Structures are given as structure tokens and as C-alpha cells.
Amino acid sequence: MNEKFFSLPKEKQQCIINAGYNVFSQNSYKKSPMSEIADAAGISKSLLFHYFRNKKELYLYLWDEGARITTEYMTRHDCYKKADLFEMMERSMKAKLEIMRIYPNLATFTLKAFYEKDPEVHDDIQKSFANYFSTKAQNAIEGLDPDDFVPGTDLRLMYREMYWTSIGYMWEMMQQGEIDADRLEKDFSDMLAFWKKIFLKEINQGDGSSD
Amino acid sequence: MNEKFFSLPKEKQQCIINAGYNVFSQNSYKKSPMSEIADAAGISKSLLFHYFRNKKELYLYLWDEGARITTEYMTRHDCYKKADLFEMMERSMKAKLEIMRIYPNLATFTLKAFYEKDPEVHDDIQKSFANYFSTKAQNAIEGLDPDDFVPGTDLRLMYREMYWTSIGYMWEMMQQGEIDADRLEKDFSDMLAFWKKIFLKEINQGDGSSD
DNA sequence: ATCGGTGTTGACCGGTTCGGTTAAAGTCGG
DNA sequence: CCGACTTTAACCGAACCGGTCAACACCGAT
Numbered sequence: 001m002n003e004k005f006f007s008l009p010k011e012k013q014q015c016i017i018n019a020g021y022n023v024f025s026q027n028s029y030k031k032s033p034m035s036e037i038a039d040a041a042g043i044s045k046s047l048l049f050h051y052f053r054n055k056k057e058l059y060l061y062l063w064d065e066g067a068r069i070t071t072e073y074m075t076r077h078d079c080y081k082k083a084d085l086f087e088m089m090e091r092s093m094k095a096k097l098e099i100m101r102i103y104p105n106l107a108t109f110t111l112k113a114f115y116e117k118d119p120e121v122h123d124d125i126q127k128s129f130a131n132y133f134s135t136k137a138q139n140a141i142e143g144l145d146p147d148d149f150v151p152g153t154d155l156r157l158m159y160r161e162m163y164w165t166s167i168g169y170m171w172e173m174m175q176q177g178e179i180d181a182d183r184l185e186k187d188f189s190d191m192l193a194f195w196k197k198i199f200l201k202e203i204n205q206g207d208g209s210s211d
Numbered sequence: 212m213n214e215k216f217f218s219l220p221k222e223k224q225q226c227i228i229n230a231g232y233n234v235f236s237q238n239s240y241k242k243s244p245m246s247e248i249a250d251a252a253g254i255s256k257s258l259l260f261h262y263f264r265n266k267k268e269l270y271l272y273l274w275d276e277g278a279r280i281t282t283e284y285m286t287r288h289d290c291y292k293k294a295d296l297f298e299m300m301e302r303s304m305k306a307k308l309e310i311m312r313i314y315p316n317l318a319t320f321t322l323k324a325f326y327e328k329d330p331e332v333h334d335d336i337q338k339s340f341a342n343y344f345s346t347k348a349q350n351a352i353e354g355l356d357p358d359d360f361v362p363g364t365d366l367r368l369m370y371r372e373m374y375w376t377s378i379g380y381m382w383e384m385m386q387q388g389e390i391d392a393d394r395l396e397k398d399f400s401d402m403l404a405f406w407k408k409i410f411l412k413e414i415n416q417g418d419g420s421s422d
Numbered sequence: 423a424t425c426g427g428t429g430t431t432g433a434c435c436g437g438t439t440c441g442g443t444t445a446a447a448g449t450c451g452g
Numbered sequence: 453c454c455g456a457c458t459t460t461a462a463c464c465g466a467a468c469c470g471g472t473c474a475a476c477a478c479c480g481a482t
Contacts, residue, residue: 004458031242033440044460049442115386150409157405161376168379175326194368198361198409215429244469255431260471424482431476440467448459 001061005051014102016041016048020062021105025174029059029118059113059121060128066103066110067132073099085144086196089162093192097185104179108170149199158199165191212272216262225313227252227259231273232316236385240270240329270324270332271339277314277321278343284310296355297407300373304403308396315390319381360410369410376402 005013019041023032034055038045052058074080077095079088099106113125141159149155169187173179216224230252234243245266249256263269285291288306290299310317324336352370360366380398384390 027238027242031238034442035440045441046443046461047459050459053442055441112386152408154405157401161372161402161405164377164379164383165372165375166379167382168375168377171378171382172375175323190368191372194365194372197363245471246469256470257431257472258429261430264471266470426481427479429476429478431474433473433475435472436470438467438469440465443464444462446459446461449457451456452454 001053001057002051016043016051017062017065018103018105020058021066021103021109024059024062025105025108025112029055029116029121034058056120060124062109063113063125063128066106066113067128069099069103069106070096070110071132082143084148086192086200089195090192093188097181097188100179100184101181104181105174108174111167148201150201153199162195212264212268213262227254227262228273228276229314229316231269232277232314232320235270235273236316236319236323240266240324240327240332245269267331271335273320274324274336274339277317277324278339280310280314280317281307281321282343293354295359297403297411300406301403304399308392308399311390311395312392315392316385319385322378359412361412364410373406 005016008016016037019037019039022040023037026032032055034048035045037058038048041048048058052061073095074092077091077098079092079095082088083091096107113121114129116122116125141155144155146153146155149158166188169191170179173184216227219227227248230248230250233251234248237243243266245259246256248269249259252259259269263272284306285303288302288309290303290306293299294302307318324332325340327333327336352366355366357364357366360369377399380402381390384395
């Protein structure tokens with residue numbers, strides 16, 4: 001890729017990157033035209049090809065950049081320092097929310113890229129994924145103390161439920177159009193408070209009605 | 212559309228319909244080529260156009276048929292006769308599972324069609340939706356007795372959570388490939404048992420381990 | 423064998439879109 | 453006015469799209 005891309009003003013860079021996340025997160029790799037991305041970024045197709053040699057290069061750059069951004073924000077929010085589950089979730093939520101204010105479709109792009117089957121990029125993505133994420137193995141369920149939770153709670157199910165809820169929420173928001181970070185923040189903190197209430201043992205006993 | 216389609220063996224009809232659900236549920240309307248659907252159905256594009264005059268006709272037929280199938284199975288499983296929430300959910304789960312064994316991608320297609328923005332079909336879908344579903348208003352939350360649930364449970368949040376979990380689960384399964392109905396049945400009944408346990412007041416107190 | 427009807431297809435059409443290139447236009451400091 | 457840099461319109465050949473059509477395969481009746 002062309003180094004001149006990096007000497008663009010940060011704003012313009014983000015604009016192009018977001019255009020990519022936007023288009024690639026809504027269509028498969030093959031059905032995501034470069035022209036559409038260029039339009040979304042407000043530049044000409046030629047210029048896009050000036051910065052990125054071809055579509056694959058752009059796609060893989062977006063993937064790498066996504067991983068970089070994610071780990072950067074996660075680190076900054078202490079998401080890799082062990083704490084109790086909900087503390088971790090709260091931090092991670094804060095991190096991802098901050099990301100989403102700048103790159104609204106990064107999360108969806110990453111998720112979709114991970115499942116992308118097109119042979120032109122599949123192998124590269126999978127290989128890269130193994131590098132980036134498996135090192136920081138997210139075995140969040142292991143190492144949880146069952147005594148912290150309501151007796152009889154299946155921690156594995158609890159975790160999956162929370163995971164799928166997040167995905168389902170994001171999918172539906174995305175279908176409706178651009179993601180509204182403020183609304184997302186409210187919805188997710190509601191969700192998190194809700195989970196605390198139903199899963200944690202006795203955090204919310206002496207709690208009156210505070211607004 | 213050509214009436215001869217209906218005199219095809221049921222098997223072949225379902226095969227074509229499923230090919231449609233498959234392709235349309237993975238791409239937007241505009242980016243779902245008829246050729247791809249024909250291939251997925253194992254017939255030639257010409258024959259597909261022989262049965263359906265054009266793409267729009269096929270799309271709207273799939274939508275109508277989807278609504279018909281859904282209400283048929285839901286009625287057969289007494290999903291419209293009021294009962295308590297989890298009984299209703301169990302019935303509706305059974306119904307949708309039975310559907311999914313025959314039309315694995317109907318649910319995803321319907322959800323996606325509902326949000327389809329292409330002007331060529333948007334209005335027809337929305338108009339039809341108003342007809343089909345708003346009549347049987349799914350105000351499932353209203354009319355619930357809070358006393359049945361763990362004290363302090365926010366019923367609205369509970370409902371949304373279960374809804375999004377379902378969507379998130381289905382989205383992820385779909386990304387991985389064809390949906391495995393058996394696994395889905397197990398996962399969802401696990402999920403339902405889990406919800407009962409955490410949301411319902413005292414259904415599972417005197418329960419030993421019976422299999 | 424042949425005729426007609428039915429189910430099915432390959433080949434084709436005109437238009438559009440695709441990834442990617444190129445030559446030239448705009449822009450700006452000196 | 454120059455030269456270097458940024459940006460684009462116009463273009464290219466190939467592929468793809470929705471849709472058509474003439475013909476092929478099959479089959480029962482003649």
C-alpha cells in the first residue's frame with residue numbers, strides 16, 4: 001500500500017477506513033465494490049486505488065488496522081488485567097463504545113471478516129486471527145468463581161447468552177442504519193445492570209431507587 | 212407467477228424456495244442474482260424465469276410464502292392461544308424449529324426482508340407486513356403478571372434480551388454455514404431452561420435430577 | 423416414425439458493473 | 453510560470469446482470 005495514505009490528515013484517513021468498514025460489513029467481500037467504498041468516503045475510485053494497490057490489500061489493511069485499534073483501546077482500558085467478570089465486561093464495554101464512536105462498523109466488520117469464505121482472503125484472515133487473538137486467549141469463563149453468582153447458574157450458558165445478546169443487538173441496529181453510539185451506550189449499560197441483577201449473588205440487595 | 216410452479220413435486224418446490232431464502236438472506240436484494248438462486252436450486256436460470264416472471268415477483272412470493280408458512284406452523288402449535296410466557300415461548304420455539312428443519316433460512320430471510328431498503332421492494336414488504344403481523348399484535352410483554360417472575364425483574368429488558376439472544380445466535384450460525392437443526396434444537400432448549408431458571412420465581416425449587 | 427405438448431436448457435442480448443489503468447486536470451509553493 | 457504533488461474523468465476489457473428465445477429432450481397418442 002501507498003505510504004502517502006498515512007500522511008493524509010487523520011480525519012480523512014478515518015473517513016476512508018470507515019467507508020471500508022461500512023461497505024464490507026454489509027456485503028460479502030466479493031460483492032463489496034471499490035467504487036461504493038470510494039463514494040462512501042467522498043473520494044474518487046481512482047484515488048482509492050492510488051492509496052491501496054487493489055481490493056485485497058485494502059481489505060487486509062482494514063482487518064489489521066481493526067485488530068490494532070481494538071487491542072489499543074482494550075489495553076488502554078485495562079481489559080487485559082484480570083478482574084471480576086462484570087468489571088471486565090464494563091471495561092471492555094467502555095473500550096468498545098469508545099471505538100464505536102470513531103469507527104461505528106469496526107466490530108461488525110471484524111465479525112464478518114472472520115467468517116468470510118472467499119478464497120481470495122480467507123486464509124490470510126484466519127492466519128492473522130490466530131496471531132492476533134489466540135495469544136490473549138479469551139477464556140473468560142475459566143477462572144470464574146461460581147460462588148460469586150446466583151447458585152445454580154450455568155456460567156457457560158450465561159456467557160454465551162451475553163455474547164449473543166450483544167451480537168443480536170448490533171446486527172439489528174446495523175440493519176436499521178448507522179449506529180447511534182449514544183443510544184448504544186444507554187442500551188448496553190441497561191443490559192449490563194440487568195445482567196448484574198440477575199446473575200450476581202447479592203450486589204443489589206440494599207439498593208433503593210436511585211436515578 | 213406461473214401456476215405450473217405449484218404442480219411441481221413438493222420437494223422440488225421447496226428446493227427452489229430454499230435456494231431463494233438462502234441467497235436473499237445472505238445478500239441484499241439488489242446483490243442477490245437470479246443465477247445464483249438457480250444454481251443453488253439445481254436448475255437453470257431460464258427455468259427459474261419460467262416460473263417467476265422477474266426477480267421482484269420471486270422475492271415477494273418468497274415473502275408471502277414465508278408469512279404463510281410461519282402463521283400455519285404457529286397456529287398448528289397453538290402459539291396464538293394465550294398461555295404463560297414460557298409456555299408460549301416453548302410452543303413458538305417448537306414451531307419455528309419445525310419450520311427450520313424444512314426451510315433453514317426462512318427466519319433470517321424474513322428478518323432481512325423486513326429491513327430491506329431497496330425501493331423496488333421496500334414498500335410492498337412494509338405494506339404486506341402491516342397486513343400480516345400487526346393484526347396479531349405481538350404485545351407479549353403486556354399482560355404478563357410480574358408476580359410470576361423473580362422480584363425486581365425488568366420484564367421489558369428480559370424480553371429484549373431473549374429476543375436479541377435468538378437473533379445473535381442465528382446470525383452467527385448462519386455465518387458458519389447451513390443451519391444444523393438438531394444442534395439448534397438442543398441449544399435453544401438449553402437456553403429456554405436457562406431463562407426459566409433465572410427469570411421464573413420458583414418453578415425449579417423441588418426439582419431433582421430427572422432425565 | 424411422427425406429431426404435438428410439456429419441461430428444460432444453452433446461447434444469446436443489451437446494459438451495467440467490476441477491478442484496475444492512464445492521461446490529464448487541478449492545486450500550490452517558489 | 454514552473455515543477456511537484458494531489459485528485460479525477462475517462463477509459464478498458466472482462467465479467468455479470470435481468471431477461472428472452474429458439475431449440476432440445478422426453479413422452480404419450482396417433
